[in-house]
Amino acid sequence: MREVLKPETEDQVLEVVRWAVSSKTPLEVRGQGTKQGLGNPVVCDHILDLSGLSGIELYEPQELVMTARAGTPIADIQAALDEAGQMMAFEPWQPKGLYRTEGGTIGGMFASGASGPRRPLAGAARDHMLGFHAISGRGEQFKSGGRVVKNVTGFDLSKLMSGSMGTLSVMTDVTLKVLPKPEKSRTVLVFAPTDVGRAMLDAQNSPYEVSGVAYLPVEVAAKSQVSYINHASVGVVAVRVEGPAPSVAVRCQLLRELLCKYGEVEELHTSNTVTLWREIRDVEYFSEGGDIWRLSVTPSEGPTIADALGDVHYLDWAGGLIWLQASGQDAERIRAAFPNGHATLMRAPNNVRASVDVFQPHPDGLQALMDRVRAGFDPHAILTPGRM
Amino acid sequence: MKMPKPDQATIARRSEIIKRLRAIVPGEGVIVDENELTAYECDGLMAYRQLPMVVVLPQTTKQVSDVLKACHEMDVKIVPRGAGTGLSGGALPLADAVTLGLGKFKAILDIDYDNRCVVAQPGVTNRAITEAVEDEGYYYAPDPSSKIACTIGGNVAENAGGMHCLKYGLTTNNVLGVEMVLMDGEIIRLGGKHMDAGGLDLLGAVTGSEGLLGVITGVTVRILKQPDVAKGVLVGFPNVEAGGECVAKIIGSGIIPGAMEMMDKMVIGAMQDFVDSGYPLDVESLLVVELDGQEIEVQYLTERVSEIAKSVGSTFLRVSDTDEERQQMWKGRMSAFPSVGRISPDYLTMDGTIPRHRLADVLTRMTELSKDYGLRVANVFHAGDGNLHPLILFDANKPGELDRAEEFGHDILRLCVEVGGVLTGEHGVGVEKRDLMGEVFSEDDLKQQQRLKCAFDGSGLLNPGKVYPTLHRCVELGRMKITEGNIPFPDIPRF
Missing domain, CATH: 3.30.70 (Alpha-Beta Plaits)
Structure with missing residues (x-):
């Protein structure tokens, strides 16, 4: 029988973790549990469910910054961002395509380090996490970072927390950098490219600030909901361009000229572009x-x-x-x-x-260093032990 | 500011330590002569000086590893050093420590245009990376003012910033991998040419760790294609409030310029006789905005920025027509620090970051502080990301003035923290801001950070006395103080 503990305040989270520390009881830390399929399977008798710790605490669009409690649904974050015409530029993937689950929390999103196609241009989740409050596996409250982008005051523990899969510490709130949504977004397609690798690198390394470069082989292209792509019956290189409208039009034209030597080129407008990159992002x-x-x-x-x-x-x-x-x-x-x-x-x-290494194994020395880092936060391995 | 008390027993073993180091690094690579050691007695924070016990300049990763291993065995402290341009005293020597300079690691090992990256040794200068790739139309984005002299290894250690970080990120957002040596001599590699290092993001934690976690011996950085066009917009305002509002409105309207720098009247006046900046003199604050990208986009953004400037009451507006004109606009900004250096015998450079919308408020209070302390302050800042560089003008030859300037600086940083900002945006904590860490962090916050240090350097021999005001032994940090919990939590919903 698994027991779910669902605190509603930071103090209650602290209380649970302190109990777990003193009784050496492992806790599975989770938000909405939408990404249970990621990482090593974890079986704990107790689940620390953070979805009750919800709400945007600060959102200042002009400052490009938001602070939300860890269990805030992504949907709420997204709605607030949409209203202000902003976004999480690292384009986090949604779990539906991989795990057939929907939703998720902001804490879970950073804990899984989810980044999408815009990652090479805009950075990963870790690049957008400015600060957090957490409770360590020692049962102590602490914080790191802040609410400003430029900050070198002390070690950057936000980087460690991003992608730590519910280990290390229990985040109770996160502060993230948000950015304006591009005015316009289009995609240049190259059909049956003669050299897939070169076509992609030429686009990526052009001065046209592309925000996505992907290749769908024919059997994958056939599954796209975008008719231009699924009807093509060939492999397709896709290059996304975003920004102010007049600039997007010109950059698309320049990319078509650059890439036409690899095959027939075509252009997708906004709605097809949105569909295509969602498919790519969410697998x-x-x-x-x-x-x-x-x-x-x-x-x-x-x-x-x-x-x-x-x-x-x-x-x-x-x-x-x-x-x-x-x-x-x-x-x-x-x-x-x-x-x-x-x-x-x-x-x-x-x-x-459970029977293979879900994550890439590290050389011994590096693994030992990571183990020491983890022990510094969670010496008794009570927080989602074994997940990562 | 007090440094940890030098260990006399270590100093007494100096000749034994030198002998051991000479067995690893031959010839001139071990510096012991007092005159030669003087060159290493401070970094860019020149108010503090200390002769190192010994300086060692290894040439290979193996030598760095052997030096660290030997010092670890001998229980001797290490202070890592790049070019010594840091402004917070991170490379300030200790009387009982070996200063380990990376100045001989000067090779660029690999330029890989396909994968947009450069693999460099840590002693390569920031500027040299751009120089190595600019013929092919690429550049390395983070551009600290010291880029001609500062090294890429030092940039990683300090998470260096610069004017173009607003759009292109800090060092941490542009480093793909490092090779580093731990205090016990172990060589670790993190990341590479691929995205994200895998596992816990130690690369992110090491970047900006100010030489406390390891010695960087190799760096892989991302390079970017130069934009087609860049234009400068120079805007003058009748008061600082209007300047602050202009910055907020530009960002708020969804424009992220390549760079956005602000200067106050004192700075503009200072550079007038020093450099032909072409800046207007009848304004209270001046903004330089750089917009880069594809030509039509730059044209479009330039117009929007100009409209915003006018809407907040700008009294001067010029858009660059040619690239020479754009560079001319930057000439003043680039010479801001040396210009101020000419109107005052000495100055202290502050580095707080604040939420942008508190800019006018903070400047007003800084003016009040300036009156209280009887010291002038000139302001230059990376306006786009709220990173302030107030320069406090003083004369070190006047008794007590340095102390007063430092106290003024501390008040400015406390003010930054009070309005939601931080002590340092890009210069680092080092020794300069070490004793102010308690203004931002609780004892538990600081202890958790230091436990990371323990994971990398359990001996505490690497750059002690920097960043953290209180040195805790790792054994002490590892102790648990949890009281026995009972399982009630009657108020917590459970299922």
Whole structure:
């Protein structure tokens, strides 16, 4: 019988964690539990549910900053941002495509370090987290960072918390940097590109400030809801351009001229652009079907690595990100295919995830350092132990 | 400001330590002569000086590792140092420590245009990275004022900023990987040419750690393609409030300029005789805005910025026609610090960050403080991200004036914290702001940060006395003080 503890104040969270520390009781820290499929499966008798710790505490659009309690639903954050014409520029993925769940909390989003196609241009979740309050696995309240972007006052613990998967500490609120939404957004498509890798790198390394560069091989393109893409019956390189309207039009034209040597070019307007990049971000092409891997590799090596592996895949981040449909049991084969980077098993049944390294193993020295860092926050391993 | 008391027993072992270091780094790489050591007695924070016990200049990662291992064994402290341009005293030597300089690590190891990155040794200067790639139309974005001299390793240690950080991020947003050596000699590699390092983000934690976690021996940074066009807009205002409002409105309307810098009347006046800036003299505050990107976008944004400027009552507005004109606009800003240096024998550089909308308020209160202390203050700031650089003018030869200037500076930083800001935006805590950390952080906050230090350097030998006002031993930090909990929490919903 698992017991769910659902505090509504920071003091109550503190009370729960102190009890857990003193009784050495492991807690599974969660928001809405929408990303349970990510990481090593964790079984704790007690769940610390933070979804009761909800509400935007500060939002100053002119200052490009927001503070929200950790359990605030993403939907509430999104609604507030939409109203002010702003966004989380790192484009966090939604869990529907991967885990068939909907929703999520702001704390869970940072804890999973979710970043999307705009990551090479705008940075990752970690680059947008300015500060936080938390309770450590020692049962102590602490904070780090602040509410301003430029800040080197003390160690940057926000970076550590981002992507820490509910380990280290229980965040009770987070402060994030938000940015204006682009006025306009379009996509240049290159059909059946003669050289996928070069086409992507030419776009990425152009001076036209592209905000997404992806490649969908034919079998993946066929699953897109965008008719231009699913009717093409060939692989497609997609390049997104965002900004003020007149600038987007000119940059799209320049990109078409740059990329037409690789194949026929076409342009998607706003609504199709929104659909396409949501599909890419949320891995909707693989929503049906089995296990999924996510590989972060050297961009220029991406297409070759993906081809050598031979599994169904598509590329984002100009080749630096490979989404791969392959068995969770293939960890060794997949990790042997690239010299630098890391592979994460993003979706697989619990028993599979329990039997392989979900996250890329580190060299011994580095792993030992990470273990020491973790012990500094959570010496008795009571916070979501083993998840990461 | 007090540094930890030098350990006389260590100093007594000096010749033994030198012998051990010479066995690792041959010849001139170990500096022991007092005259030569003088060159290392301070960094950019020149108010504090201390001769190092020894200086060692290794040339390879292996040597750095061996030096650290040897010092770890001998229980000798290490102060890492890049070019020594830091403004907060992070590289201030200790009388009982070895200063480890990375000045001989000067090679750029790999330029990879396809993957938009450069792999460099830590002693390569910030500017040299851009110089190595600019012929191909690329550049490295973070641009601290000291870019000609400061090193990339030092930039990582301090999480250096600069004028173009508003749009392109700080060092932390532009570093892809590092190689570093821990105090016990272990060599660790984090990240690389791929995005995100994997596992706990130690790379993010190391960036800006001011030489307390490890010694950086290699850096991979991201380079960017130079924008097609950049234009400058120079705007003058009859009062600082209007300038502040202009900045808020530009950002609030969704425009993120490449750079947005503000100066007050004192600075403008100071540079008048020093550099041909072409700045108007009859304004209270002056804003330089740089807009970059594709030509039509720059044209469009320039018009919008000009409209906003007029709407808040600007009294001077000029848009650059040519790139020479744009560079001319920057000439004044670039020479702000040396210009102020000419109108005052000495000055202290502050570095607080505040929420932008408190700008006018903070400037008003700073003027009051200036009267109270009887010291002039000149203001230059990275207006776009609220990073202030008040320059406090004083004369160190007048008894008590340095102390008064420092106290004034501390009051300014307390003011920054009071309005929701922080002590330092880009210069680092070092020794300069160390004793003010308690204004921002509780004892528990600081202890949690220091536990990270313990994970990297359990011995506490790496750059002690910097950043944290109280030194705790790791054993003490590891102790738990939790009282026995009972399981009631009657008020907490449970299911």
